[in-house]
Amino acid sequence: MEPLTVKSTLIDAVYFSQEDGRLRVCLSNGEERQFEGVAEAQVVAMVTSHSPGRYYIENVRDRFKRIAA
Numbered sequence: 764m765e766p767l768t769v770k771s772t773l774i775d776a777v778y779f780s781q782e783d784g785r786l787r788v789c790l791s792n793g794e795e796r797q798f799e800g801v802a803e804a805q806v807v808a809m810v811t812s813h814s815p816g817r818y819y820i821e822n823v824r825d826r827f828k829r830i831a832a
Contacts, residue, residue: 767806773816779806786827788819798827 764778764787776789779801786801805823812818 767810769810769815771815774819777806777810777815779803785830786823788823796824797830798823799830801827 764780764785767777767779769777771791773791774788775791776787778787778789779785781803784799784801784803786798786806788796788798790796801823809815809818809823
């Protein structure tokens with residue numbers, strides 16, 4: 764997984780694998796969430812958003828299959 768730079772108070776780190784569409788989101792409260800089937804364009808939109816945390820909540824968290832805590 765490739766680390767992506769993100770500026771967010773909710774998200775500490777984002778990792779994405781282009782090969783299988785897996786996304787790992789490390790939250791500032793210490794939780795980690797992993798999703799599958801995420802398109803690269805969706806990840807780019809999240810990390811470049813004015814508010815990546817809000818984008819995550821509104822467009823990623825409940826839209827993609829969560830595969831890990």
